[in-house]
Amino acid sequence: MALSFASSARFSNTQSGVCYSVSFTPRVTVRCCETAKEPPRPKSKLQVGSPIIIVEAPKVIKTAASMPCLRANSGLVKPGDVGRIVSRKPKDLWAVRLSIGTYLLDCKYFKALELEE
Numbered sequence: 001m002a003l004s005f006a007s008s009a010r011f012s013n014t015q016s017g018v019c020y021s022v023s024f025t026p027r028v029t030v031r032c033c034e035t036a037k038e039p040p041r042p043k044s045k046l047q048v049g050s051p052i053i054i055v056e057a058p059k060v061i062k063t064a065a066s067m068p069c070l071r072a073n074s075g076l077v078k079p080g081d082v083g084r085i086v087s088r089k090p091k092d093l094w095a096v097r098l099s100i101g102t103y104l105l106d107c108k109y110f111k112a113l114e115l116e117e
Contacts, residue, residue, distance in 0.1 A: 046085060051113040052096060054081040058109050064095040064102040076100055082113060 012041040046052070057078055063069045064086070093104050 015094060018030075036065055036087040045112040046088075046094065046107065048087055050085045051115065052083055052085060053113045054079050054083070054098075054105075054110050056109050060105045064104050068104070077103065077105075077109075083110075 005060055023089055054077060060070055061073045061077055062071075077098065077100075081098055083096045086093055086095040086097050086102055089104060092107050094107060094108065094110075096105050
């Protein structure tokens with residue numbers, strides 16, 4: 001939240017027969033910030049190239065092509081499918097390469113696949 005106060009003042013000064021007029025606008029900005037320390041957010045395990053597993057089938061899927069196509073998920077992407085992250089998109093969307101193609105998926109539909117060595 002920011003608060004701003006502004007007032008305008010005009011000053012005139014006559015010096016050696018020349019009149020100077022100066023406009024002065026003082027500004028005060030007050031910002032409210034949290035003083036309580038927030039706990040550090042856990043670092044996401046998701047990175048480009050990370051293997052993932054689908055945990056919930058999305059109702060609609062969007063292709064990650066240059067001309068994306070939005071369609072109903074008629075069994076193309078199922079829980080248990082394994083893929084790999086290709087790139088990250090804005091608003092927590094990820095381009096995921098599956099066996100049937102590359103799709104844009106929200107992170108709530110998949111989780112990082114933990115591989116044991």
